[in-house]
Amino acid sequence: MGFGPENISTYGGAIDSMYFVILALTGITFIGVELALVVFMIQYRQGSGARVRGDVEGNNKLELLWTAIPAGLMALVAFGGQSLWATIRDPNAIPDDAVPIEVSARQFAWDIRYTGPDGKFGKTKTKLITEENPFGLDPEDAAGKDDIISDSIMCVPVGRAVKVSITSKDVIHSFFLPNVRIKQDAVPGMTVDIWFQVTKTTNQALEEWKKAKTAAKSIEQVTREVAMGLLVTSAEAISGKGEEIVGADSLIIDVETCQKIKAAGVKQLKVYPDFDFQIVCAELCGNAHFKMKGTLKVETLADFEQWLKDNAPS
Amino acid sequence: MHEATHAHATTTAHGHGHSGIHPAPTNFFRKYVFSMDHKVIGIQFLFGSLFMALAGGGMAMLMRLQLGWPNARHSLLANSFLLKGGFQDGIMKSDFYNMAVTMHGTIMVFFVIMPLLIGAFGNFLIPLQIGARDMAFPFLNMLSFWTWLPAAVIILWSFKYGAAAAGWTGYAPLSVLEKAMPEAATGQTLWLIGLLLVGTSSIFGALNYITTIINLRAPGMSLMRMPLSIWGLFVTAILLLLATPVLAAALAMALFDRTAGTSFFIPGGLVVNWQQIDGAAPKNGQVLLWQHLFWFFGHPEVYIMILPAMGFNSEIMSVFARKPIFGYKAMVYSVTAIAALGFIVWGHHMFQSGMNPTLGTAFQTATMFIAVPSAVKTFNWLGTIWGGSIRFASPMINALGFISTFVIGGLTGIFLGNLPVDIYFHDTYFVVGHIHYVLFGGALFGGFAAIYYWFPKMFGRMMCEPVAVFHSLWTLVFFNGFAFPMFLLGNMGMHRRIYTWTEYAHLAGAGPLNKMVSVSAFCLGAGQFLLLGNMLYSIFRGKPAGNNPWEANTLEWQTTSPPPHHNFDAIPVVHRGPYDYNHPGASSEFLPQTDDGTGSTNGSNGSTAEQH
Numbered sequence: 001m002g003f004g005p006e007n008i009s010t011y012g013g014a015i016d017s018m019y020f021v022i023l024a025l026t027g028i029t030f031i032g033v034e035l036a037l038v039v040f041m042i043q044y045r046q047g048s049g050a051r052v053r054g055d056v057e058g059n060n061k062l063e064l065l066w067t068a069i070p071a072g073l074m075a076l077v078a079f080g081g082q083s084l085w086a087t088i089r090d091p092n093a094i095p096d097d098a099v100p101i102e103v104s105a106r107q108f109a110w111d112i113r114y115t116g117p118d119g120k121f122g123k124t125k126t127k128l129i130t131e132e133n134p135f136g137l138d139p140e141d142a143a144g145k146d147d148i149i150s151d152s153i154m155c156v157p158v159g160r161a162v163k164v165s166i167t168s169k170d171v172i173h174s175f176f177l178p179n180v181r182i183k184q185d186a187v188p189g190m191t192v193d194i195w196f197q198v199t200k201t202t203n204q205a206l207e208e209w210k211k212a213k214t215a216a217k218s219i220e221q222v223t224r225e226v227a228m229g230l231l232v233t234s235a236e237a238i239s240g241k242g243e244e245i246v247g248a249d250s251l252i253i254d255v256e257t258c259q260k261i262k263a264a265g266v267k268q269l270k271v272y273p274d275f276d277f278q279i280v281c282a283e284l285c286g287n288a289h290f291k292m293k294g295t296l297k298v299e300t301l302a303d304f305e306q307w308l309k310d311n312a313p314s
Numbered sequence: 315m316h317e318a319t320h321a322h323a324t325t326t327a328h329g330h331g332h333s334g335i336h337p338a339p340t341n342f343f344r345k346y347v348f349s350m351d352h353k354v355i356g357i358q359f360l361f362g363s364l365f366m367a368l369a370g371g372g373m374a375m376l377m378r379l380q381l382g383w384p385n386a387r388h389s390l391l392a393n394s395f396l397l398k399g400g401f402q403d404g405i406m407k408s409d410f411y412n413m414a415v416t417m418h419g420t421i422m423v424f425f426v427i428m429p430l431l432i433g434a435f436g437n438f439l440i441p442l443q444i445g446a447r448d449m450a451f452p453f454l455n456m457l458s459f460w461t462w463l464p465a466a467v468i469i470l471w472s473f474k475y476g477a478a479a480a481g482w483t484g485y486a487p488l489s490v491l492e493k494a495m496p497e498a499a500t501g502q503t504l505w506l507i508g509l510l511l512v513g514t515s516s517i518f519g520a521l522n523y524i525t526t527i528i529n530l531r532a533p534g535m536s537l538m539r540m541p542l543s544i545w546g547l548f549v550t551a552i553l554l555l556l557a558t559p560v561l562a563a564a565l566a567m568a569l570f571d572r573t574a575g576t577s578f579f580i581p582g583g584l585v586v587n588w589q590q591i592d593g594a595a596p597k598n599g600q601v602l603l604w605q606h607l608f609w610f611f612g613h614p615e616v617y618i619m620i621l622p623a624m625g626f627n628s629e630i631m632s633v634f635a636r637k638p639i640f641g642y643k644a645m646v647y648s649v650t651a652i653a654a655l656g657f658i659v660w661g662h663h664m665f666q667s668g669m670n671p672t673l674g675t676a677f678q679t680a681t682m683f684i685a686v687p688s689a690v691k692t693f694n695w696l697g698t699i700w701g702g703s704i705r706f707a708s709p710m711i712n713a714l715g716f717i718s719t720f721v722i723g724g725l726t727g728i729f730l731g732n733l734p735v736d737i738y739f740h741d742t743y744f745v746v747g748h749i750h751y752v753l754f755g756g757a758l759f760g761g762f763a764a765i766y767y768w769f770p771k772m773f774g775r776m777m778c779e780p781v782a783v784f785h786s787l788w789t790l791v792f793f794n795g796f797a798f799p800m801f802l803l804g805n806m807g808m809h810r811r812i813y814t815w816t817e818y819a820h821l822a823g824a825g826p827l828n829k830m831v832s833v834s835a836f837c838l839g840a841g842q843f844l845l846l847g848n849m850l851y852s853i854f855r856g857k858p859a860g861n862n863p864w865e866a867n868t869l870e871w872q873t874t875s876p877p878p879h880h881n882f883d884a885i886p887v888v889h890r891g892p893y894d895y896n897h898p899g900a901s902s903e904f905l906p907q908t909d910d911g912t913g914s915t916n917g918s919n920g921s922t923a924e925q926h
Contacts, residue, residue: 004738004805005820015734022732026725033692033721040699041714044635045706053701054896058641062697063690070689074682077732082675085733089671107494107587126583127590170586171488172601174666174741178807178820181738187601187668188487189581229385229816230825273822280818282741282809284481286488286495287409290812 005178006205008277008298010197012181014084022077088182094195098163101154104135105166105173105186108292109152110279111135114308116146129169148311152294154279157304161197174283177296183282201298206275213272222269223258230273335447338879348460350452351879352437355459357772359433360765362459363426364846366466370421371839373414378796380406382832384814409497411813412479417469419482420505423619424512425466427753430761431622432519432554433462436547438772440523442870442877443541445532445886450525458518465511468504478505481811483612486579486604490571493586506569513562516554523551532869534888538646539907541868541892542639545646546625549653553614553621556657561611564604571599579604605667609660617656619753620720621649623760624691627713629892630763631698633866634710636903638893640697641690648687648694655684662731666740674733681731688724692717703896707864708782712763715790719755719797723748726801744804750797762786762845769849770863774875775856777848785844792841795834799827867906868892 007016044050087093102113102121111134115121122144128136134151137144156162166175168186176183177196184194217225253261253271261269279294299307339345349355376397379388385405392401400410437455441448449455472478479498480489484505492499527548531540540548567578577597584591591597632639639645661669661677695717704710726748729735739745766786769777806827807820815821815828862871867890873882886908894905902909 004807015738018732019729019735019738022729022735026728030721030725033696034718036696037699037714037718040696040702041704044699044702044704046636046703048703050703051701052636052703052896054637054894055898056640056697056701057638057893058644058694058697062693063641063644066693067686067690070686071683074685074728077728078679078682081678081732081734085671085674085678088734088737089674091671106585126585129585129588129590131588170584171491171494172485176741176807176809178738183666183737183740185667188584189599189601190668192668227385228383228825229814230822273819275819278819280807280809283485284412284415284488284811287412287479287497289412290408290814291817293817 006200007179007181008198008200008205009180009182010199011084011088012179014087015181018081018084021080025073025077089194091193094163094193095161095197098161098195099157101156101162101164102135103154103164103166103175103186105168105175105281105285106134106170107286108281108288110154110175110292110294111169112150112152112154112294114148114150116148116308116312118143118146122147126169134169146312148308148313150311152279153297154294155297155299155304155307156198157301158198158201158298160301161195163193163195165191165193167191171285172283173281173285173292176280176282177277178280179277180296185283198296198298201300201303202277202296205277205298209275210272213275214270215272216268216270218268219258219262219266222253222271223255223262226253226255226258335880336452348456350448350456352441352449352452352455353772353877353881355455356434356436356438358459359429359437359462360772362463362466363429363434364849366421366425366429367842369470370418370426371842373418373421374835375839376400376406376414377411377418378832378835380411380813381815382829384816406813408813409476409479412481412811413473413477413498413501415811416478416481416484416505417473420478420509421469422753423482423615424509425462425469427619427757427761428512428516429462431619431626431757431764432516432547432550433459435543435622435626435761435764435768436519436523436551438768439543439870440526440547441530442771442873442881443544443868444527444530444535445869445882445888446526446530447880447882447885449522450530451522454518454522458515458522461511461518462515465508465515468508468511472501472504472508475500475504477501483608484568484604485608486568486571486601487581487584487599489604490568490579491584491586491591492572493589493591503569503572506565506572510562510565510569513558513565516558517562520551520554520558523547524555527551532886532888535869535907536888538643539888539891541625542628542642542645542649543622543625545649546621546623546628549649550618550621553618553653553656557611557614557618560607561615564607564611567607568604602664602667602669605664606660609663610657613660613663614653614656616752617652619757620760621652623716623757623764624649626760626764626767627716628691628695628698629868630709630713630767631695632893632895633767633864634705634707634713635699635702636705636895637698637702638891638895639694640700641694642891642893644690645694648690651687652684655680655687659684662736665733665736678731678733682728685724685728685731692721692724706783707766708777708779708786709763709767709864711783711786711790712759712766715786716756716759716763719751719759719790719793722798723751723755726751738807739804741810742804743800743808743810746810747797747800747804750800754793754797759789762789765845765849767864768870769852770856770859771870771875771877773853773856774859775852775854776859776863777852777856781844781848785841785848788841788844789838792834792838796831796838799831799834803827803831865904867894867904869907872906872908 104111113135120143123138123141124136125138126136166184166186168188173186175186180196182196184192277296279296281292336350387404389404391397392404476498478501488494570576571578577599580597580599582596582598628639659681662681665674766782808815815824859875869886888907889910897905
């Protein structure tokens with residue numbers, strides 16, 4: 001079971017289950033209370049002829065009952081969440097073999113760092129931070145020479161735990177991976193460690209996504225959605241004539257492309273919404289907060305290692 | 315009225331006449347502007363809050379316009395005199411959106427809900443319901459309004475310079491680092507000043523309410539005979555007095571950080587837009603300190619907004635079910651329990667803030683237990699209408715609406731209070747839905763119920779009932795239409811305070827829900843003009859109300875509508891609790907608190923407590 005965007009983490013399923021347990025508990029209470037409310041409203045409306053119980057001013061047994069039962073249930077909810085919370089958040093619960101990654105948030109992007117082949121992060125100094133050196137790597141420290149730095153793309157291997165140390169250079173941001181069910185504020189002046197392990201690669205998810213979400217839409221509909229700013233239209237399916245017009249490489253459609261396709265007489269397109277696992281900033285962090293996002297790229301272990309090599313400092 | 319000519323000193327010194335009352339004002343300014351009369355001050359707060367509701371609501375409409383139709387052009391709005399600064403090429407600017415978000419929250423909390431429930435009804439009701447001539451400190455009461463009003467003016471005026479844009483929670487360091495948010499450089503400072511003033515106003519009010527309730531109750535009005543509305547306001551005032559100074563301290567520290575070069579909330583080594591923030595003297599503040607201080611105030615603040623509404627609701631449920639409130643004592647204890655627990659749950663706003671996860675466990679446990687007294691209240695309300703004879707007048711419709719929606723607000727809080735589930739829902743629209751169910755579905759429905767119920771006492775005239783019923787049902791429908799889909803958006807993972815959601819793959823399907831929220835919000839907003847229109851019309855043209863149009867028991871209904879300057883011709887003597895409806899064997903269907911059991915009532919025209 002799940003809700004919202006597909007869960008791809010080892011512990012996300014347990015969070016989803018906890019959600020459904022609470023949903024059942026609150027759902028039953030909700031229906032009970034609303035039902036009682038409606039029944040009483042009808043049964044005891046003025047003029048219904050029901051006896052008016054002006055003699056009833058309360059009932060201590062009932063008070064006790066409806067204090068004790070919610071208290072018991074709430075204790076269950078509190079304790080039920082505790083072990084899962086410890087799994088996710090206890091710093092000692094982070095697997096020892098987790099791949100270490102650092103995140104330094106800034107307005108309005110995510111700077112991401114890997115240790116490189118030596119397995120060690122180089123020393124940093126905040127005084128050295130510049131646009132070219134977003135972590136303030138100390139050039140004196142040899143451990144930093146092979147550190148890999150990426151702008152807003154976090155590549156992680158599937159099936160292996162990663163440990164992410166999160167901080168911020170300026171204001172509070174919040175590192176949110178909807179698919180992984182993890183969120184942690186990036187706080188300036190503090191570093192917080194979280195961990196997660198992903199169960200599915202981006203490519204696997206993309207194939208399933210295409211299968212499920214590809215739909216034929218009129219060119220007018222596509223134009224409207226594109227104009228709205230929706231990244232709906234990474235459209236592999238510009239088939240036949242369309243492909244000649246926009247070029248086979250151009251999978252993302254903009255308004256201009258839409259107009260070209262329409263002018264060529266294409267009436268319908270097979271499209272699917274753009275897809276990626278995303279890094280979202282969940283804390284208001286300034287003017288462009290709404291577009292502070294990154295990509296969580298999940299690869300097989302081999303592809304992950306290749307990605308590290310491709311991005312190694314020259 | 316001959317009292318008007320008595321000098322204050324004379325009446326008190328000689329211990330006769332209407333002791334404890336300042337003289338009735340003789341000129342317009344003293345009567346309506348710089349008034350010390352709690353009833354006039356209440357009405358000032360009422361209209362002040364309704365005016366601010368237009369501003370705060372208007373900002374909500376602008377936000378929903380953008381979120382329903384992202385990046386659409388609105389040439390009419392973009393060219394209007396008031397809004398043209400917020401648009402570029404007909405499209406709303408993102409910094410303007412952030413200002414609307416911030417000021418909507420700020421205005422609704424500090425300038426609508428609080429002054430409506432506490433300023434307007436607290437002032438109007440406390441002396442009338444406990445049988446006093448006025449507040450204990452009438453001058454302080456006047457000051458309370460006259461610090462609130464400049465605060466409101468400052469908050470509105472700040473739009474001229476680019477209003478605050480760091481959210482109503484004003485999280486540091488975004489709110490204290492001018493370089494991080496240059497678009498709101500002046501606005502954010504004015505926001506701090508405005509809130510400091512409004513906090514001062516709250517402290518003045520709270521002092522007054524507590525003193526008045528403790529000292530000025532009429533003879534026979536024991537604590538356990540007080541109407542539940544007074545209990546709600548009493549506990550609220552205690553919360554205000556304990557919590558507001560903490561906010562004031564935090565605001566003052568933030569103001570120093572912004573203007574005087576201190577660094578309470580600014581840690582060392584910050585780099586904003588590739589510029590080093592540390593000057594010659596390095597900063598060494600703590601970011602989380604702001605959150606602890608803010609939420610130490612902010613969580614009690616939620617109860618400050620809901621407890622008065624719960625009190626009004628209990629009052630109205632009993633009157634319109636024609637039955638005693640079910641479990642009066644349990645109601646009092648649960649209000650007190652909510653208030654007490656309310657001081658040890660602030661950390662549940664900070665589960666994902668980087669606070670020690672073990673603290674999270676402690677705060678989760680306290681948070682879960684706050685559901686218990688809330689449940690007790692809900693079940694007691696159901697017990698109150700059980701076996702009643704329910705009159706579906708407009709106050710009751712809103713009270714029933716309160717229960718049906720507050721339940722949703724309360725239950726969704728359990729998701730957010732649960733540590734692992736909150737990881738996902740924190741800072742998403744699930745929270746936005748939750749807060750609106752509590753603060754609109756709860757606090758504002760309580761406010762509407764109170765307006766419909768006490769309007770006849772305030773102005774001596776009835777409101778137009780068919781319009782009132784229509785407005786109440788309309789509001790209930792479209793409130794749910796706008797707030798419920800927010801939970802579903804939260805499930806999708808839509809995060810808060812974003813100017814457009816179109817950037818995100820997982821939100822590609824959020825269009826229809828967002829449109830539904832927006833359309834419902836527009837209908838909801840438009841419907842509120844029915845309330846305003848009805849009020850303005852009824853003040854002048856409504857049917858005369860008489861002393862006790864709802865056949866209620868509490869003291870305010872035992873005097874004229876509107877009450878005279880000194881409230882009661884003679885201080886009433888209280889003989890019974892406030893909810894004796896359909897008392898077995900009684901001669902009347904309702905027994906006013908002044909009924910001494912012989913069938914005669916004292917009060918405004920009956921026996922007096924102060925005979926000499």
